[in-house]
Amino acid sequence: MQDLTRAQKARMAIRSFKTIAHALALRGYYMPSEKMGQQLAECLISLSPEIYGSMNNPRITELKGLEYVVDRLPRGIEKCTRIILTEEEEIGDSTFEVVQPLKRRRTCYRISEKEFCFAVTRGLSEIYDILTHLTFLNIEARKIHARMTDEAGNITIEWNDLEKIVQRFRQSAVSLSGRELDQAIWNLSIILGRSYRETRQSYEHFERNKQLSKWKESFFSLIYHLGNTIAAKEGSREESLVIYFTPSLMNIIGHQRYGQQWADDIRATMTALGLQDRPVHVISANLHSTVNLLYGYAFKEADEDVKRLGLYDFIMKIRDESDQIRGFARDCGMCEIHDQSGSHIDCQIIDTDRLQGLPFHPELSIDPAGNPQKPVLLVMDYAFGAQAFEVMDCLLDPYSDNSHERPMPVASISIMGKAGILSGSKGDIMLATAHVIEGTSDNYIFQNDLTPEDFDDDIDIYVGPMVTVLGTSLQNRDMLRRFQSSWNTVGLEMEGGHYQRAISAAVIKGHIHRDVKVRYAYYASDNPLISGQTLAAGDMGDEGVRPTYMVTKAILEKIFKTSQHIEPVSHTLHEPPEKGGSGDARVPEDRHPSGRGLDEDLPPS
Template structure:
């Protein structure tokens, strides 16, 4: 029998992880220390995600991966032995503390010091994301436990000192802090400098209430496994409630979200206008269309260069929104739980004084056609299909059934790039759905020539993946170097296109409606030190983000680009 390649073994492991996760959701619960939990762990080790770095090395704890996960899970998760994934209605009206992680719009509730409930509103992608992170934490907890106890069963000196810090909740500094970090570095198998960097990173966010600090996190991860060996009641168990099982695939949150958006358009008397849907962040379109005027209104001097002006607008979101409200800008807060806020821009109320001179618009065309731009915040993975499908569904009201007049759909996202570097731009020619036979070719209304050349632009297929935490270097290398010639990986584009194709077949939108897909590179998962776990982009993300936004705005609001 021919031996499988590394990429084939990794893809099989990713498929196994997904299949096991789907089965566990139906089963209702599992224990990471049980048979199925160990199989999940085995699959994660097999495909060894780039974002988790040295997870498979039993000698050392993966610190950058730990930072990444702790930023995306609720405070105190490390001490829990009961984790429940449920639907919102199970927790409405309770007195439990609401808690959200630093870097994921994910609602959780603290039931007790040992129990946390996740509210799942984004579908299966969110569940895969949580299970991957929990499996990673359990792998790292096993390494920590091995350092807590010697082979003889005795507690190590370093662990005793860490336990003293935890039990007394001591705040150490100076030489005592150096000694504590040194002891911790021995437990973690990392250098003093590496341990200190992670300690300082987590301390910055601990002050905001987003985590419990490195000492407590490491201690509680290890202690949970030590306690687990002493009694069955201490075993970590993850539950999936029947209410969660009932809502998966039902679009409940997405349907509510789309209904409220359409109702808002009706209230504003904009529902019969030509509408351009944009999936993007909630600052770039607003700042490009209103930032220049907002600065001038208060006597400021906007920079001549658009991107320099964007830097000036930092910390002035409220000012720009107040200004924009006088010129057609409306903010729609999502009441559905989908965590997708919307901005509605009535361009007929725009004025040339609002917009930076480097943004080239056709004002006569705007006055004649009066387009409406609907900017929706980022969806998460498969949630993109649900919200777009519901948005493109007909609305039923007093006037009967009607469809929004969608003129274009533009998707601007961040993605991992395969041939380039952070800050580059990718334009999709197709979306390849990882782990499925579903591939979507598209006619992208964006081309390399639309950009001014000061940022590298790559055109080609994008791979829509199950999650950022489920990526393997060998698999990505194959997508890039084989006949697929993929230029990047992302999580939503294929799901959006699936909904768009369905709407075309059902004649809800015209077959030749313009679609635009552009991504700025937040990381390169094939290059060590450039994965998402290596940290955010910072200022280097401003130019590609705003360059894409500027091009899309000009495509929508210039007559020579009209449908």
Template sequence: MLEQIIPFRYLTPGQREALLTDAVEEVFEPDAVLIEQGDRADTRVFLLLEGSVRVLDRNDPDPGHVKVITAGHYLGERAALFDEPRGLEVFAADRVRALAIPGDRFLRLVHESTGFAQALGGILRSKQGIFDSFTRFHVALLQQISEGAVHLERLLPLYEALHPALHPRVSSRDALDVTALAYAVRRLPDNVTRTLAFFLTDKLPDLYADAGERFAEVPTTARRRTVFEMLPGKSMVLIRDGRSDVLDFICCLCLYAIEARKLRHRVRGAGGLDAISPTDVDALRTIWPNDTEERIREVALHHEDFRIEVYREANDYNSGHAETWCKQIAEATRRLIGIDPADLPADYDVHVISSNTHSVPNCLSPWLGREADRIVSWARSTGHELADDGWQHDHDLAYAVAREYLQAFPEEAAVRAEAEEAAGILELDWTAFTGIAVRLIDTSRVAWGDTDPGIPSSGPNRPSLIVNIDYAFGQQAQNIIANLASLFGRHLRSVNVLGKAGGLVGERGHVAVASGFVDVREDQYLPIPGGNAVDVERLRARLPDRDVHLGNMLTVMGTLLQNRTMLHFNRHIWRCVGLEMEGAWYLRHIEQSVSRGSVREDIRLRFLYYTSDLPLRHDSNLSARLRAVEGIPPLYATTREVLTGILES
């Protein structure tokens, strides 16, 4: 019967025979329970050979709502695939003969057979609609954006239905999820507790062209946003290219509204502030350390009734900012190397590195190269809290404490700046509202004898420019790489995305090397043309105490637009090892540029990520901060690998 049941029909005869050997045939008399609702221990998958079963939701208020599954079908796969308790009760309608497949054996089948996995994935997506809640939320939000106003009260039920992995208590009416609240607050404007109206715009209106002089700028702790307080209670937020930024802002606001409502109900009930447990109060103090009680009072008075206006200049958002940003890079290139990008010699190479804008210049800084030993000695002699964390490379410790060293010896800041300017490292002053900082590096001027010891001590054999850009945000990456590809054209020798990602395998501080990308919006697989140019074995040698995972990366729409079902699905069906937000956007446009001939066919592509969080584990997700000794070694190991690849190409 296996060859007649999809997806089992896509197994080879040998795989079917092996499966039959590992499965167990069982017989169930009428009314016998095959699957008990709520059970977490049993993960078996059943193939019905004879008879039929009834499927019942014990929590359904309509007891007559029963489904029937007949022979020739399978059931029970979600417990094994998604690591979730049994959601429904299944019992025999008559005498049933079934083949029971152990859950781990079923997962092995998914990993061994691509045809089986893809057919199973199609059934889960199309027939069971496991991602329909994301479609409903996304469509509703985009519709409201197109109408110029976002109505949070309409979105909240759709957001709750997502069950975001970072918001595990979203459905609880009473249990405060302080960890999730902290995540949202750190990514929203600091004045969110006292703001009643947000004006989201992709372009500063002419009336507010001098916003930086007229209004107070509002900081955002963990997300680069340009926010101005126009009036008490009203703030203007400049949104970046593409939809990702506005999606992220609204999702964070949804999370905040749900948790603020819980907090308000507690405070306004009997007991006031005393109704909040000491544990939750301590957690709230980590969010608002200086004015905790005042912030709680503001939440209690607010009622989360935000007015949100959205103004868009064009459907593709503020591409003008990216163009202005790119024009600045062209002007800075002329200042640095004396040549306009349009006039570069035929043998001149340009390498783009998308990363934070610290690790690359730090590795190439002659000042840090010469002063690293002194910085490490200072850290250890002063008893710095990071000094005894067991660093494998002293230079990593030097990078970790360099900022504090400069605070202790402020006269060294000018020495560093002068040395790096002489070494051809130029930092651009303004991001043109893109939020993407830029450093340009003329490799002909780098003092290679004084660079990080983990990279070659000599420069490339061709004149080269390194364009080091900060992380793009989601869809913004497409517009950014489009402008850079237009600016440098066939001089673009490599594009290197050196990012941080959520890990679906391994631990925090491990590294993922992408073999391809899965675009979650379309469930589409994008292989890397020519393969990933990262030398995986050399990278592993750089990190002997960390794992390097090679596999697909999942490009998601947002950090809150994912749940455990989605992550487990892509881990097993698409064999993803991690998730990020920009890779598919970069890759898709590079492929288009190559096909049009505007970028060379032999462009080298490197995509590698250090694991900053584990979204399937509540103790290690984005809400839990990464320690320096967890994040800095893989960050610099991947930076050294990218620079080595560029210098040896």
């Protein structure tokens, strides 16, 4: 029997994780402590994601992974014995406390101290994300529980000390300091199997985030409850964690209900503003860089010292004034659409005709008066994984207007965002020539309207295919190296392939022109092939400002230089493209994917 390579084992682990997750959702529930839950854990252990570092080492607790996961789950999840995944409609009108994770846009409800409900509105990617995080948390909790007792089964001195600290804090809410704090961290480091410095860094991380999330519990409480909850589960089946999937949840997956309402709200707003017939340029990005570039300089027009700064130094200076700049932008024609659908994607509509007369930074080469089409910018916040297909597919669909259908007059679609890089380092920029969707045979080749010449000379630009992964936690180094060698991929992200799937579908269905410009640019937030440079290492901070605004600048300059007229989509789109015509998708020969299917590297069954 042929032995599997490590990359093939990783691929099989991901495939198994997906299959089990789907089976559990259809079954309706599972317990992490029992067979199906243990199979999920085995898949994650076999995969050994880079972002979870030392998860597979039974002697030490993976602290950076713990920081990453806890920041993306509702605080207090470590005490839970019941977690329910459902749709928003089931619980949206209740009086339960809404809890927003610190670093993930998802809606959670605290039913009681031991019960949480996740309102899943972003599709399968969100389900995978929640399940991988919960599985990791359970793996680490079992390691902590194993350090509660010695070989004779007696509670250790360190655990007794930890329990006293947690109980004392619960009674008086007095924080530790000085020598007492050092001693507590030292004891905790023994439980965690980590050094004092590593434990101290995690303690400080949770203390900072405790203030941001307005959560009273400390890092000590988190570790205590993770270990103690496992102990309670082993003592009583009734205390075991159970994760439920409501029948209504699976009924809405793939039905695009949230995406349809989101798109309808955008169209209604554009119609109310009288912009429905103007060419639309869709930008999937953050909700600050476009506004700051277009309005920031005019907002600071009276500040001569700030105006003399170079573009990126200027942006650094105005970052703390984003709220005031948004207010100025609203007075100058920018309309904000706050999501009401549950998709968690806010939008901005910018009427560029009302930009005329505003001054722009000298390094930003745009002229609103020079574009007779008076384009409209639709800036949408980041989608999450496969949700990108749903929202883009619904947005590009024709919509009803006085009992007849009218298409969205889309002139270009620009996708920018942060991604993992495979060849460079943090802060570099990647331009996609194709997207390869992990776990399927889907791959999409397109002509990227962005080129390295659109960017500054002093930044590294990598051009080539991107791999669209299932999630930040469902990948490892061996699998990514296989993509790099086999498909010439330069980076990895979660949404691009799903966006392009929707764009290609809209062209095939005749909803948009095949010559609509597409632009994909990513800045590197991490390099998962290098230890210590994964997403778990922390945010980019100021390091991300320059590449973020450089990509935004390149996209805006391309849009304002475009003067193409958008004809109605009616009679030509269903005809086959002529040989060599604009319908042919091309990439440079030296960057063309190999063309092999994603499953080709697996041995025959």
